[in-house]
Amino acid sequence: MENLLKKRKAARGWVPRLGKELVSLLGRPVLSAVELKAVIENFDIRLSKLDEVQSEIEVELESDLLDDDLDKAFEFRTTSLIPRIKAAEKLLELDKKGDDDSSTTNGSSGAQVKLPKLELPKFKGEVTEWQSFWDQFSCHVDNSDIPVISKFSYLASLLEGEAKSVISGLSHTSVNYKIACDLLKERFGRPERMILAHVQALLNGKVPVKAGGPKYVYLLWNLQDELLTHIRSLEALGVSGKQCEVFLAPIILSRLPSEIRMEWARKGAGHESDLEWLLKFLQEEIETIERSETFKDVTSRKPENPSVSEEKRNWHSKGSREKVTSASALHTSSEVEYPICGFCAKKHKTENCYETLKLKGHSVLRK
Secondary structure: OHHHHHHHHHHHHHHHHHHHHHHHOOOOOOOOOHHHHHHHHHHHHHHHHHHHHHHHHHHHHHHHHHHHHHHHHHHHHHHHHHHHHHHHHHHHHHHHHHHHHHHOOOOOOOOOOOOOOOOOOEEEOOOOHHHHHHHHHHHHHOOOOOOHHHHHHHHHHHHHHHHHHHHHOOOOOOOHHHHHHHHHHHHOOOHHHEEEEEHHHHHOOOOOOOOOHHHHHHHHHHHHHHHHHHHHHHHOOOOHHHHHHHHHHHHHHHOOOHHHHHHHHHHHHEEEEHHHHHHHHHHHHHHHHHHHHHHHHHHHHOOOOHHHHHHHHHHHHHHHOOOOOOOOHHHHHHHHHOOOOOOOOOOOOHHHHHHHHHHHHHHHHOO
């Protein structure tokens, strides 16, 4: 134990020295990216050695002293990383500037392609997403030449939710990196569990509700993409062949809207367990519905009659209709706008006309 403590003391002496060297480099007005990168790599090597010694001490240390030692080790490491983080940011800035200068210098010699910054996906614990996540992480981080402790840092930063809780009890050391990878593979990467997860996803998906318009077509295309993702993932896991198609085809049919299943029943005689035929049929049906909805949208727009439109505009611009003297026009006006008297042409009903009432009164007196 005493020997381990001496090793840790020596390692702790190196890390802050290299941190001071990084601070000194960052203070220079002119800084070489190559020189900065060399010091960063040396810093990472020394920090990795410190982490290895710390792990060995944690195993040997008595439980009543472990918590205090862990707190001190964490504080030391966090403080030591500050110049390392600033140096990494500066190095990215220098690399970007170098790329821009190279593009400007070589612009006349040929087309320059500037690749976008690569961002690895987060993993929250969805078993169906594990293989895609691990393949990308393995290619860009796990198989790279960066220090093991940096790989662990990348891995921890990409985990969320249930996946993060799997490795939350491990100390952030180089020795524990492989343990963390093995724990994640055991929890999410077992082939039988991934197969079951993809089959469950196929069974539990929602069936698009029939509706008109672009939204329905959009939902159908999303459904096809989802189905293909799970099917191709199952094939990659070894679930393929005629025997597998016998149970996959009915599962996929259960996810289709009733009108598409009906069309499959009409056309699919002899192809009941043919998965590839079913997928091709689904794509053709969605394309047919999409063309139909597009045509429906175009034909639903009625052409406007210029003469009628002009007549309507003239009607509204006058504000009120002109007086009409014919009895039929007056009758129409009484139904549509105002009651116009057929006797005196004033705005009241004919039977209520004062002049008419007077005439009726005279006739009564004569009798």
